Amino acid sequence: MKFNRTRSTDAQRTTNFEGAEAYQPESPELGLYKVVVNNLLEDSFYESDEDRLRKLATRCTAAADEDPEFVLKLAAYARTELYLRDVSNLLLVLAAQHEEAKTYVREYAPRVIRRADELTTVTAMQLDLFGKPIPKPLKKGLADSFHEFDRYQFAKYDNRNREVKFRDVMNLVHPKPETPEEDEVFERLVLGDLDDHPEVQPLDPPETWEVVISEKGNTADAWREVLPKMGLFATIRNLRNMLEAGLDGEEILTEEDLAYVRDSMVYPFRFYQAYEAVTAAGVADEHTERWLSRAVDATATNLPDDLGNTFVAVDLSGSMDSRLSGRSEMTYLEIASFFGAVLQAQGADVGVFASDFETVSTHTDTPTLERARKIRDRRVGGSTNAWLAFRHLVENAAEYDRVVVLTDMQVWDSTWGSDESVREWFTRYRDVVAPDATLYMVDLQAYGDLATPEGYDGVYNISGWTADIVEFVGYAEREDEILEEIRAV
Numbered sequence: 001m002k003f004n005r006t007r008s009t010d011a012q013r014t015t016n017f018e019g020a021e022a023y024q025p026e027s028p029e030l031g032l033y034k035v036v037v038n039n040l041l042e043d044s045f046y047e048s049d050e051d052r053l054r055k056l057a058t059r060c061t062a063a064a065d066e067d068p069e070f071v072l073k074l075a076a077y078a079r080t081e082l083y084l085r086d087v088s089n090l091l092l093v094l095a096a097q098h099e100e101a102k103t104y105v106r107e108y109a110p111r112v113i114r115r116a117d118e119l120t121t122v123t124a125m126q127l128d129l130f131g132k133p134i135p136k137p138l139k140k141g142l143a144d145s146f147h148e149f150d151r152y153q154f155a156k157y158d159n160r161n162r163e164v165k166f167r168d169v170m171n172l173v174h175p176k177p178e179t180p181e182e183d184e185v186f187e188r189l190v191l192g193d194l195d196d197h198p199e200v201q202p203l204d205p206p207e208t209w210e211v212v213i214s215e216k217g218n219t220a221d222a223w224r225e226v227l228p229k230m231g232l233f234a235t236i237r238n239l240r241n242m243l244e245a246g247l248d249g250e251e252i253l254t255e256e257d258l259a260y261v262r263d264s265m266v267y268p269f270r271f272y273q274a275y276e277a278v279t280a281a282g283v284a285d286e287h288t289e290r291w292l293s294r295a296v297d298a299t300a301t302n303l304p305d306d307l308g309n310t311f312v313a314v315d316l317s318g319s320m321d322s323r324l325s326g327r328s329e330m331t332y333l334e335i336a337s338f339f340g341a342v343l344q345a346q347g348a349d350v351g352v353f354a355s356d357f358e359t360v361s362t363h364t365d366t367p368t369l370e371r372a373r374k375i376r377d378r379r380v381g382g383s384t385n386a387w388l389a390f391r392h393l394v395e396n397a398a399e400y401d402r403v404v405v406l407t408d409m410q411v412w413d414s415t416w417g418s419d420e421s422v423r424e425w426f427t428r429y430r431d432v433v434a435p436d437a438t439l440y441m442v443d444l445q446a447y448g449d450l451a452t453p454e455g456y457d458g459v460y461n462i463s464g465w466t467a468d469i470v471e472f473v474g475y476a477e478r479e480d481e482i483l484e485e486i487r488a489v
Contacts, residue, residue, distance in 0.1 A: 109141025248287030341371035355381020357388035390425035
């Protein structure tokens with residue numbers, strides 16, 4: 001994800017929410033990508049932020065004007081490679097409204113709609129934003145996508161409490177069954193539980209652990225019954241519920257599970273989320289806390305180990321204390337601190353900034369979770385003086401191959417009578433200390449504004465965050481690869 005091809009222009013200049021100078025991406029495609037990647041539209045489209053939705057729609061139109069198929073390629077890439085559902089579904093709907101992009105919608109629809117309930121999500125987005133009629137390419141793409149799912153998947157996601165149900169989608173797009181099995185399933189979806197067709201039964205719910213818990217409730221006996229049927233990661237997601245129901249950590253998480261974790265390619269953030277959830281709820285026992293801490297350390301070895309000589313600057317300003325979403329208790333400050341700790345465990349040096357700046361050091365044997373707490377608990381004020389990190393590097397002649405800044409990109413200079421900037425201090429750093437250093441600005445909030453311009457040599461801008469954000473930092477060094485991969489979809 002290297003964006004250093006051209007020099008910045010006046011057209012790229014803008015201001016961030018703090019009123020400081022910022023830069024827009026250099027191309028419509030790049031601008032759309034930066035808004036899409038981990039643009040936290042919540043788990044539900046209906047709770048998305050209107051400003052972000054408007055920005056996404058604007059950049060989608062600009063990118064489609066430049067390259068109509070790119071929008072659909074990005075939707076497919078975001079869904080299959082980055083595992084983003086709602087924003088990928090929304091791109092599909094937005095593309096269907098564009099005169100040129102819509103010609104590709106039917107082809108890409110089954111590659112974007114990867115779970116049965118996304119049929120209803122896409123339809124709900126279309127109806128809520130644009131109403132009827134559904135554009136023909138989207139209508140045909142939805143009909144085609146019905147053939148991608150089987151009885152089990154339709155039964156699992158047949159949520160009749162939603163405003164838009166499978167029956168509604170089928171009545172709008174009219175998928176034609178291709179097999180006797182589909183004929184039966186489609187009939188049950190359309191006619192099942194209707195008073196006019198008492199002879200047609202709805203699909204039977206699948207015998208999954210979710211169904212058992214739904215029927216028997218959040219009880220210790222119910223969880224003990226389904227625990228052998230659950231995969232490890234379903235177990236991790238439901239760890240808090242099990243502990244609250246009365247199970248103890250030793251019967252939930254075993255040494256065999258930890259051995260599996262060590263051999264997996266899972267990244268540590270999943271276990272960090274579970275740790276924060278159970279400790280915040282006050283239900284974690286000693287075994288659970290120790291197991292999750294060991295899992296974080298074990299999976300940290302799955303991260304790229306070729307980041308070399310790196311300095312990480314973590315934003316602890318007031319704006320970073322906002323929550324990831326309306327359904328999450330976790331804040332951006334916690335995310336930044338955790339990933340700073342992960343990189344520190346990989347050998348990076350770490351500093352924190354807000355109104356002030358200071359470095360954070362830990363012993364080499366310090367567990368990753370303890371490192372994260374030590375970073376997060378530093379008190380350096382509430383402003384966002386990111387430039388102080390670079391002044392520290394200059395004044396100490398600290399030569400690094402790369403500098404990673406974890407921030408919400410609302411960087412500015414709160415010093416009275418001063419007008420310092422990240423760009424100026426990074427330039428000075430390379431001029432007098434580390435001429436080959438590169439800079440990674442990780443915009444955790446994905447507002448889309450940049451503290452440095454695209455095309456500024458040696459600067460990488462990564463928008464959003466995922467559990468594999470550290471891999472993104474390494475991936476950024478492969479010049480232009482992410483856009484090439486998207487175009488190759």
